[in-house]
Amino acid sequence: MALSLSNFLFAAALLPSLGGLARAATRNYDFNITWVTANPDGAKERPTIGINNQWPIPPITADVGDRVLVNVNNQLGNQSTSLHFHGLYMNGTTEMDGVVGVTQCSIAPGQSFLYNFTVDQPGTYWYHSHERGQYPDGLRGPLIVNDPKSPFKDDYDEEVVLTFSDWYHDQMPPLLKWFISYANPTGAEPVPDAALVNDTQNLTVSVEPGKTYFFRMINIGAFAGQYIWFEGHTMKVIEVDGIYTEPYETDMIYMGAAQRYGVLISMKNSTDANFPFVMSMDETLFDTVPDTLNPNATGWLVYDSKKDMPQAALLDDFAPLDDSLLVPHDHEKIFDHVDYSFNLDLTMDNLGDGANYAFFNGITYVPPKVPTLYSVLTTGPNATNPAIYGRNSHAFVLEKGQVVEIVLNNDDTGKHPFHLHGHAFQVAYRSTENVGNYNGSVPLIQTPMRRDTLVIIWLFHCHIEWHVASGLIATMIEAPLDIQKTISIPPEHYDTCKAKNIPTAGNAAGNTKNFLDLSGENISVKPLPAGFTARGIVALVFSCISAFLGLAAITWYGFGDLGKNELAAAQRRIREGGISLQDDNH
Ligand SMILES: *[C@@H]1O[C@H](CO)[C@@H](O)[C@H](O)[C@H]1NC(C)=O
Ligand SMILES: *[C@@H]1O[C@H](CO)[C@@H](O)[C@H](O)[C@H]1NC(C)=O
Ligand SMILES: *[C@@H]1O[C@H](CO)[C@@H](O)[C@H](O)[C@H]1NC(C)=O
Ligand SMILES: *[C@@H]1O[C@H](CO)[C@@H](O)[C@H](O)[C@H]1NC(C)=O
Ligand SMILES: *[C@@H]1O[C@H](CO)[C@@H](O)[C@H](O)[C@H]1NC(C)=O
Ligand SMILES: *[C@@H]1O[C@H](CO)[C@@H](O)[C@H](O)[C@H]1NC(C)=O
Ligand SMILES: *[C@@H]1O[C@H](CO)[C@@H](O)[C@H](O)[C@H]1NC(C)=O
Ligand SMILES: *[C@@H]1O[C@H](CO)[C@@H](O)[C@H](O)[C@H]1NC(C)=O
Ligand SMILES: *[C@@H]1O[C@H](CO)[C@@H](O)[C@H](O)[C@H]1NC(C)=O
Ligand SMILES: *[C@@H]1O[C@H](CO)[C@@H](O)[C@H](O)[C@H]1NC(C)=O
Ligand SMILES: *[C@@H]1O[C@H](CO)[C@@H](O)[C@H](O)[C@H]1NC(C)=O
Numbered sequence: 001m002a003l004s005l006s007n008f009l010f011a012a013a014l015l016p017s018l019g020g021l022a023r024a025a026t027r028n029y030d031f032n033i034t035w036v037t038a039n040p041d042g043a044k045e046r047p048t049i050g051i052n053n054q055w056p057i058p059p060i061t062a063d064v065g066d067r068v069l070v071n072v073n074n075q076l077g078n079q080s081t082s083l084h085f086h087g088l089y090m091n092g093t094t095e096m097d098g099v100v101g102v103t104q105c106s107i108a109p110g111q112s113f114l115y116n117f118t119v120d121q122p123g124t125y126w127y128h129s130h131e132r133g134q135y136p137d138g139l140r141g142p143l144i145v146n147d148p149k150s151p152f153k154d155d156y157d158e159e160v161v162l163t164f165s166d167w168y169h170d171q172m173p174p175l176l177k178w179f180i181s182y183a184n185p186t187g188a189e190p191v192p193d194a195a196l197v198n199d200t201q202n203l204t205v206s207v208e209p210g211k212t213y214f215f216r217m218i219n220i221g222a223f224a225g226q227y228i229w230f231e232g233h234t235m236k237v238i239e240v241d242g243i244y245t246e247p248y249e250t251d252m253i254y255m256g257a258a259q260r261y262g263v264l265i266s267m268k269n270s271t272d273a274n275f276p277f278v279m280s281m282d283e284t285l286f287d288t289v290p291d292t293l294n295p296n297a298t299g300w301l302v303y304d305s306k307k308d309m310p311q312a313a314l315l316d317d318f319a320p321l322d323d324s325l326l327v328p329h330d331h332e333k334i335f336d337h338v339d340y341s342f343n344l345d346l347t348m349d350n351l352g353d354g355a356n357y358a359f360f361n362g363i364t365y366v367p368p369k370v371p372t373l374y375s376v377l378t379t380g381p382n383a384t385n386p387a388i389y390g391r392n393s394h395a396f397v398l399e400k401g402q403v404v405e406i407v408l409n410n411d412d413t414g415k416h417p418f419h420l421h422g423h424a425f426q427v428a429y430r431s432t433e434n435v436g437n438y439n440g441s442v443p444l445i446q447t448p449m450r451r452d453t454l455v456i457i458w459l460f461h462c463h464i465e466w467h468v469a470s471g472l473i474a475t476m477i478e479a480p481l482d483i484q485k486t487i488s489i490p491p492e493h494y495d496t497c498k499a500k501n502i503p504t505a506g507n508a509a510g511n512t513k514n515f516l517d518l519s520g521e522n523i524s525v526k527p528l529p530a531g532f533t534a535r536g537i538v539a540l541v542f543s544c545i546s547a548f549l550g551l552a553a554i555t556w557y558g559f560g561d562l563g564k565n566e567l568a569a570a571q572r573r574i575r576e577g578g579i580s581l582q583d584d585n586h
Contacts, residue, residue, distance in 0.1 A: 024065040024118070029058075032073045033081050038138065041194035041201055044169040048138035049076065049129070056199040059142040059161060060085075064122050064149075070115040072107060079173075080106035080500070083115060084130035085143055086258060087242050089422055093117045094373060095489050097422070099130045101367030102475060105497035105504075106131050113496055122147030123242025124216040124260040126163075133172045133469045136222035140165075144216060145242075151329060152238050152247075156214040156264050160205060164228065164255065164279045164297075166192035166221040176469055180355045187348050187356025188287040189466040192224055195281050195297035203299035204309070205277075212266045214238075219255040222465040224281035225415065226255050227318045230301065232275045235263040237326065243424055243450045244329035254282070254320035256417030257464055271303040276312040285414060285464075324430055326449040334428055334448055340398065341405040344474060345437070348412050351525040357470050358412075364471030366392035366522045368508035371497075376480045377487065378505040382515040383480035390508025390521045393475050400479035409437040416464060416472070424450040471524070 036050035051057040062068050074081050084098035096117040100106040107113045128140035142161050147153070168175060168190065175190045197203045207213065215235075219226055229235075229252040237248045239262030253261050281295040289295075298312045344360040351357050357364040368375070368390040376383045389395035398404055406425075410416060426448040431438070464472075497504045506512035509521035 024067060025063065026067045026069060027060070027062045029060060029068070029070045030073075031070060031083075032075045033139065034075045035077070036138075038199075040196050040199045041167055043194065046169055047171065049079075049081075049134070050138060051141075055138050056163075057139065057141040059144055060127055061144045061146070062119050063146045065118065065120060067116070067118045071112065072115065073112045074107045074109050077109050079134065080108050080131055081129055081134065081139065082106055082113070082131050083127055083139075085115070085117070085125065085127045086419070087123070087125040087260075087424075088117070088119060088143075089121060089424075090117060091120065091422075092486060094422070094483070095487055095493065100132070101371055103373045104371060104493055105500055105502045107496050108499045111496050111499050112492070114490070114492065116490075119145045121145060121242055122150060123239055124161075124218060124262050125242060126218050126220050126258075126260070128220070133176045133465055135220075136166075136168060136465055137172050140220045142216070142218055142220075151244060152214070152264070155212065155238075157208075157211040159214045159216065161216045161218070162203075162205075162299075163196075163198050163218050163220045164226050165196045165199065165219070166224040166281060167194040167196050168222070169193045172465075176466075179466055180357070180470055182354025185350055185354055185356060186287070187358075187470065189223055189285075189464065191286045191288065191290060191293065192222070192281065193293070195224070195226075195279055195295055197279055197297045197299045201297045201299075202309075204302045204305070205299060206305070207267050207301050207303060209267050209269050209271055209303060212264055215263050215265055216260065217253075217255065217263065218260045219257055221257050223257060224285060224295075225257065225417070226282065227280045227320055228253050228255060228261075228278070230265060230275065230277040231313065232268070233265050233277075233301070235261075235265055237261060237263050237321065238329075240323065240326060240449065241424065245449065246327045246329055248321070248326055250321035252318065252320045254318070254323075256415075258417055258419055267301070268303070271307075274303055274307055274309055275301045276310060277301060278312045280318070282415075323449060324427060324445065327447050328450055331447055332426075332450070334426060334444055334446055335403045337403060338405040339402040341407065342396065343407045343409060343438075345409045346412050346416065346472065348414075348470075350528055352528050353525045355525070357524065358467045358472035360394060360472065360474050363392060363394045363474075364524045365394055365473035366390075366471065366524050368393045369510045369520075369522055370503050370506055370508060372475055372477065372508075373483075373487075374489075374497075374504045375507055376477060376483050377489070378512070379507060379515050380484075381481070383477075383484065385515070386477070387518070388507040388515045389475065389477065390518060390523075392471075392522060392524050393508060394473070395475045395477055397480060398476055398478045400482055402478075404476075407438045411437075416467065420476075422478075426450050 031051045034050055034053050035047050036053055036055045037045055038048035038055045039045040048055050072083055082098045082100045082104060090097050095103055096115050097103040122145050125143040126140060127143045128135035142163060144161060178184055179190060234249050234251060237245055241260055255261060276298050279297045283289050283295050300309045347359045348356055349359060372389055372393060375389055379388055382388055384397050386395040386397045428444040428448050429442055494504055503510035507515045507518060509518045511517050
């Protein structure tokens with residue numbers, strides 16, 4: 001059951017260094033973050049977040065061992081931003097991980113921020129904004145680390161980067177406002193409007209007969225998992241999420257949001273025909289599928305541009321590779337012991353504002369007042385106490401070099417792609433669907449595949465951007481006392497905080513005198529009043545809304561925290577048919 005995470009278990013630990021910084025170069029990127037207009041599916045022009053007035057945004061490319069300098073200047077005018085380099089371990093440079101509220105303050109309009117790090121790992125990665133819900137508006141692109149010592153370097157002739165994405169016609173701020181509101185009590189995620197390959201459709205990829213190509217494929221989408229296949233050609237998987245694998249042949253892959261696959265494809269020896277390749281969004285993730293949605297995007301391997309571009313054949317069902325069958329090329333065995341184990345039980349539920357939130361162990365993430373890294377650096381020995389990071393940052397404090405086992409029980413009905421910052425983890429076990437929680441008495445994979453997602457503060461979260469916004473995040477703080485000795489924050493990072501009046505010292509609440517006093521910390525919305533279950537409130541909201549009951553009645557059901565204006569606006573939208581609660585569509 002490829003990627004349909006029901007319950008899975010993995011262990012994360014320090015990976016051996018890839019060493020060798022022989023002839024390191026410095027790669028400079030000057031990125032002005034700017035609004036542009038784009039229309040990648042040909043159906044709607046919309047404001048999109050670009051770089052240096054261009055979109056799609058440029059790939060970041062480096063060789064193993066290089067230093068990368070990305071100088072960001074936020075020219076958006078009306079939104080803050082940040083950049084995260086997805087999958088990079090940031091070993092010793094956690095302050096460059098780009099996560100707003102964890103490793104930095106968000107970069108306000110007009111402000112600059114320099115990301116300065118080395119890449120000591122080869123592979124296919126991507127970079128994207130890690131400011132709340134922002135990247136699906138366009139700020140996401142490939143990050144490729146070339147490896148002169150790749151074990152597969154003699155097996156292909158050329159390399160092709162392909163991005164795959166879902167796409168929305170509306171911007172994220174209004175979509176998010178609707179998604180996390182009492183008008184959407186079941187937490188139905190907005191359904192994408194289109195599928196894109198390389199931020200377009202009908203892409204042609206020129207190929208030469210007889211050659212073998214290394215396709216680096218990246219799901220840079222916000223939500224949809226994707227089935228991908230090339231008609232008439234077999235894929236040989238050699239890399240996933242930056243980890244080389246033993247070659248594995250397959251006709252179809254499934255790529256969850258944020259995952260990457262590196263595959264070799266050998267071309268035919270003749271130029272008789274061109275061949276379609278297809279990306280098809282996993283519609284089982286969508287609560288409803290609008291009639292107008294085309295979940296597919298087609299591209300072509302073009303052997304001869306004068307010949308037809310044939311229609312893609314329609315498939316009745318999907319049979320993708322089960323990625324738990326992959327074996328890492330280095331044959332690293334499962335860790336022989338576990339130092340620390342904990343469960344993360346995933347649920348979705350409504351809080352007192354009627355909106356639907358996502359929880360690990362009953363905690364929905366809310367960013368602390370002080371970015372977590374800054375709390376680590378300013379709380380001395382108390383940095384090892386998880387309580388100082390605040391209730392809703394859901395902090396786990398880990399020790400250096402520990403083998404950590406996380407048991408993730410998915411008690412939600414949906415599939416979720418999880419990402420761990422700073423590490424690649426061993427996926428030691430993944431159950432089939434609906435077999436109940438992990439019970440410890442199942443055989444573990446002995447040479448488990450590693451996926452993304454080390455020593456420092458890392459975020460563990462679902463990579464469906466909607467669920468990041470609704471709180472499906474926990475924070476891992478690794479070796480905080482070592483961080484205090486080894487990390488120094490460039491002064492300009494503090495300037496971005498100053499520009500936004502964000503405190504940079506003390507516990508999660510900004511208390512610098514008593515780290516155990518968290519009064520005033522950011523916390524989640526209060527739970528539903530006693531006696532109202534989530535199901536109850538869905539029914540109540542539904543009947544309230546269809547009967548157009550007044551404000552008072554709605555307030556009585558626990559929507560007291562919502563402003564009058566929002567309530568009126570939501571009711572207006574519902575009346576005008578913008579939102580239909582019956583089918584969770586909007
Ligand atoms: C991180 O860096 C430290 C010190 O340079 C090194 O000892 C360690 O092996 C590195 N870890 C990884 C995962 O590269
Ligand atoms: C791609 O081709 C399809 C089928 O011809 C068409 O409907 C769609 O609009 C095209 N997309 C773009 C971006 O041109
Ligand atoms: C970024 O914007 C500044 C100010 O407008 C301009 O001087 C600079 O050339 C821009 N950089 C790039 C790479 O476009
Ligand atoms: C920000 O500016 C863009 C581009 O002008 C505009 O389309 C968008 O609605 C604005 N967003 C917000 C949240 O104000
Ligand atoms: C980047 O970091 C390195 C290592 O800390 C430092 O030597 C270098 O001066 C930094 N570069 C810039 C432009 O700040
Ligand atoms: C797809 O886009 C990437 C940049 O995002 C580019 O490097 C690559 O060449 C494009 N691929 C094709 C086949 O055009
Ligand atoms: C193309 O020809 C080469 C050399 O004869 C052969 O090794 C290869 O298998 C052929 N490729 C295909 C796809 O038939
Ligand atoms: C998308 O592709 C799938 C698989 O080929 C097919 O079953 C489905 O009918 C296609 N949808 C549309 C709207 O073409
Ligand atoms: C957390 O606190 C900061 C500083 O008071 C505030 O700007 C931010 O909006 C709060 N965030 C949440 C989600 O409450
Ligand atoms: C543990 O879970 C597995 C897989 O879900 C199941 O087959 C097995 O019967 C369970 N064992 C116990 C002791 O509950
Ligand atoms: C640090 O924690 C200890 C208890 O573990 C407490 O006695 C002490 O007051 C704390 N320090 C500060 C500055 O809060």
